[in-house]
Amino acid sequence: MSEEPTPEDRALLAALAALQPETVAPPSPAAPPSPAEHGAQEPGQPAPPGDAAEAETLTRLYHEVLGLMPFALAPASPPPEVRSRLMARLAGPELAGQEPAAAPSPAAAPAIAAPATLAAAAPSVAPAPVAAPSPATAAGRQDRFAPASQSRSASVPGRSGAPRWLSALAAALILALLGTCGWLLDDLRERRGAIVRLAAQRDAALRHAGEAEARLGRLTSQVGSLRDSFSVMTSPAVEVCNLRAATPEQADARGMLFVAADHQHWAMSLRGLQPPAGGKVYQLWFVADQGPVSGGTFAAQPGAPVELGSDRMPAGTKAVRITLENIPGSPAPGGPDVLRNADTLHSL
Amino acid sequence: MSDAALVRLVAERRPEALAELYDRFAPTLLALARRVLDNHADAEEVLQEVFVQVWNRGERYDPARSSVSTWLVLIARSRAIDRLRSRKVVERTHEATAQAAIGAMGAMGASGVWEPHTSPEALENVFIHERHERVRREMAALPAEQRQVLEMAFYQGMTQSEIAAKAGLPLGTVKTRTLLAMKKLRNALRPEIRQLL
Numbered sequence: 366m367s368e369e370p371t372p373e374d375r376a377l378l379a380a381l382a383a384l385q386p387e388t389v390a391p392p393s394p395a396a397p398p399s400p401a402e403h404g405a406q407e408p409g410q411p412a413p414p415g416d417a418a419e420a421e422t423l424t425r426l427y428h429e430v431l432g433l434m435p436f437a438l439a440p441a442s443p444p445p446e447v448r449s450r451l452m453a454r455l456a457g458p459e460l461a462g463q464e465p466a467a468a469p470s471p472a473a474a475p476a477i478a479a480p481a482t483l484a485a486a487a488p489s490v491a492p493a494p495v496a497a498p499s500p501a502t503a504a505g506r507q508d509r510f511a512p513a514s515q516s517r518s519a520s521v522p523g524r525s526g527a528p529r530w531l532s533a534l535a536a537a538l539i540l541a542l543l544g545t546c547g548w549l550l551d552d553l554r555e556r557r558g559a560i561v562r563l564a565a566q567r568d569a570a571l572r573h574a575g576e577a578e579a580r581l582g583r584l585t586s587q588v589g590s591l592r593d594s595f596s597v598m599t600s601p602a603v604e605v606c607n608l609r610a611a612t613p614e615q616a617d618a619r620g621m622l623f624v625a626a627d628h629q630h631w632a633m634s635l636r637g638l639q640p641p642a643g644g645k646v647y648q649l650w651f652v653a654d655q656g657p658v659s660g661g662t663f664a665a666q667p668g669a670p671v672e673l674g675s676d677r678m679p680a681g682t683k684a685v686r687i688t689l690e691n692i693p694g695s696p697a698p699g700g701p702d703v704l705r706n707a708d709t710l711h712s713l
Numbered sequence: 714m715s716d717a718a719l720v721r722l723v724a725e726r727r728p729e730a731l732a733e734l735y736d737r738f739a740p741t742l743l744a745l746a747r748r749v750l751d752n753h754a755d756a757e758e759v760l761q762e763v764f765v766q767v768w769n770r771g772e773r774y775d776p777a778r779s780s781v782s783t784w785l786v787l788i789a790r791s792r793a794i795d796r797l798r799s800r801k802v803v804e805r806t807h808e809a810t811a812q813a814a815i816g817a818m819g820a821m822g823a824s825g826v827w828e829p830h831t832s833p834e835a836l837e838n839v840f841i842h843e844r845h846e847r848v849r850r851e852m853a854a855l856p857a858e859q860r861q862v863l864e865m866a867f868y869q870g871m872t873q874s875e876i877a878a879k880a881g882l883p884l885g886t887v888k889t890r891t892l893l894a895m896k897k898l899r900n901a902l903r904p905e906i907r908q909l910l
Contacts, residue, residue, distance in 0.1 A: 373896075374892055377891075377892055377895050377896070378888075378892075380895075381866060381873075381891065381895070384787075384790075384866065384867065384870065385870070385872055425778070425779070425910075426899055426906060427895055427899060428778075428779055428783060429779065429780060429783050429906045429909055429910065430895060430898045430899050430902060430906065431783070431786075431787070431867065432779065432780065432782055432783025432784075432786045432787060432909075433782075433783075433786075433844070433848050433898070433902055433905055433906070433909075434786075434848070434852070434863070434864075434867050435741055435742070435744060435745035435748070435786055435789075435790075436741060436841075436844050436845045436847075436848035436849070437845075437848045437849045437851075437852035437853075438741070438744040438745060438748055438849075439744060439845075439849075440740035440741055440743075440744050440841075440842075440845060441740055441743040441744040441747055441756075442739075442740050442743075443739050443740070443743045443757060443760060444757070447739075447757050447760060447761060448732070448735060448739070450761060451735065451761050451764050451765070452728060452732060454761070454765065455728050455731065455765075455768055456728065552907065
């Protein structure tokens with residue numbers, strides 16, 4: 366790499382360098398070793414405080430990335446005897462006899478062959494105590510991942526250096542805190558943005574679902590009507606009557622009326638009707654002995670057929686008419702005829 | 714209960730807390746140790762050493778420095794690599810592991826997924842199981858040459874200079890590949906890291 370490494374690169378390399386025992390710098394006598402100190406900074410080039418905090422945060426992130434790497438491996442279930450041996454070892458005199466790091470709880474009795482449940486243990490969780498190293502660890506090698514408390518206890522400076530050391534530590538802590546706060550705020554903003562986006566997606570999905578439900582309702586209704594019409598059209602002894610245009614303005618209009626043998630169920634299919642203008646409506650009339658009886662009003666869409674039907678038809682119906690009415694639901698035909706039956710209705 | 718709360722209970726000498734921690738992480742740590750050592754018996758010894766160390770030093774865990782998961786992983790890795798070196802067969806094992814890695818990369822094929830050696834049902838913690846899935850996917854998504862240098866550094870404890878020498882690559886190339894791989898992983902694994910912190 367010929368380019369100058371960025372602070373992020375340096376933090377990243379520091380996290381990687383911490384994996385190498387031979388390159389790990391010894392802990393500073395003035396402060397516990399931070400991940401950024403493990404190779405991030407060239408000797409003799411102290412980083413500015415702000416950069417140091419940022420580098421520490423970045424190094425911590427890359428430290429966690431490295432810690433995730435083994436999760437790419439297929440997990441390997443250890444044989445049960447490994448767990449049994451471990452628990453037996455903990456219960457044995459070698460390890461169980463050690464002094465507890467904090468005030469012992471009742472569950473910390475030394476001879477526990479099988480672990481008890483943790484259900485009742487949660488309330489007793491206490492902050493991690495800062496304790497002196499146990500004899501076993503004092504004799505053992507220095508753990509690179511051993512946490513700061515160990516180094517802190519070993520790096521208390523003389524009385525004359527304390528104020529400066531404390532100031533530096535306080536400044537570093539404040540900067541680290543600020544860096545963490547910034548990161549958390551950024552994270553919070555991201556999360557809020559995600560919530561807003563998800564809420565918008567949810568609303569859109571609900572809207573689409575509502576529209577789809579309404580469309581489904583309409584289609585279901587249409588299917589029902591078509592099924593009824595089909596049932597009438599294919600029923601035995603159905604009477605079929607053509608409807609023809611009654612006005613030159615709607616010369617293309619035509620239709621067919623199907624009347625079932627019971628003279629009650631009927632279906633009508635209309636084509637070529639122009640959409641009514643100016644608030645007018647089409648109205649169907651059954652002409653019986655007592656005069657025209659309204660069969661209902663309807664509209665028409667350009668190029669779309671109109672399908673009508675019902676299970677009731679006035680007794681003695683001899684003819685049908687479709688008029689264009691100014692007033693919806695007129696009690697008697699007032700407008701011009703648009704369609705009327707071309708064939709005689711014989712037996713209604 | 715969170716991982717950190719379990720470690721605090723371990724520091725109070727609560728064996729049941731250590732057992733819970735073991736159940737959560739042993740499959741991952743054992744897989745790591747096996748990958749480093751290429752030996753089941755040694756890997757199981759390392760696994761036990763890790764939890765004995767946690768039992769003895771649980772009070773020294775510092776959540777400001779790493780998540781429990783990463784703390785355990787890096788202890789296990791360190792123990793495994795120490796043992797690898799103590800066997801004085803470093804070079805031979807590196808060869809075998811490198812061959813295994815290359816073979817595994819070849820075996821990934823189009824799916825880019827490691828074939829599991831054990832059943833995932835062994836995992837009791839669904840979050841850890843999901844973490845496995847996600848990390849496996851993101852690692853597989855890395856270009857093979859980037860993944861290789863990262864794995865040589867992590868699982869074989871090799872320095873970048875050693876990787877460069879072994880792979881016959883310029884040191885700068887090794888560094889570049891490592892940096893790219895790490896940055897990609899950092900971005901891809903952001904949700905997982907958030908959960909850990």
